[in-house]
Amino acid sequence: MSARRRETPAEVHRITAAPEPLAEDQARRQRRYLAQMGVRLVCFLLAIFTWSRIPVWMSVVLLVGAVVLPYVAVIFANAGRERRDDAPPFVDPREIGGGPGDRDRPGGSEDGS
Numbered sequence: 001m002s003a004r005r006r007e008t009p010a011e012v013h014r015i016t017a018a019p020e021p022l023a024e025d026q027a028r029r030q031r032r033y034l035a036q037m038g039v040r041l042v043c044f045l046l047a048i049f050t051w052s053r054i055p056v057w058m059s060v061v062l063l064v065g066a067v068v069l070p071y072v073a074v075i076f077a078n079a080g081r082e083r084r085d086d087a088p089p090f091v092d093p094r095e096i097g098g099g100p101g102d103r104d105r106p107g108g109s110e111d112g113s
Contacts, residue, residue, distance in 0.1 A: 047060075
C-alpha cells in the first residue's frame with residue numbers, strides 16, 4: 001500500500017496558479033476604461049480648442065481618436081477575466097473514466113459494465 005502512495009504524488013496547489021479575485025479584476029478593468037475615457041476627453045477637447053491653431057489634419061486625427069476610443073475601451077472592459085493557458089484543468093479526464101480509451105483497458109467492456 002505504501003508503494004502505491006509513492007507512485008501517485010500528492011496534488012500540490014500553487015498560489016501563482018490561483019485566478020485573480022473577481023473584485024480586483026473588475027477594479028482593474030474599470031480603471032483601464034476610465035483612463036481610456038480620459039484620453040478620449042483630452043483628444044476631443046484638444047481638437048475643439050486647437051482647431052484653428054494647428055493644422056486641420058492634426059485636429060481630424062484627434063477627433064478620430066475621440067470617436068474610436070470608446071469602442072476600444074468597451075471591448076477591453078467587457079473582455080472579462082483573462083484565461084490562463086498554463087493553469088491546470090479543473091477535472092482530470094483520467095479521473096472521470098468512461099472515455100473512449102476505457103474499452104481497451106483491462107477490466108473494461110463494450111457495454112460499459
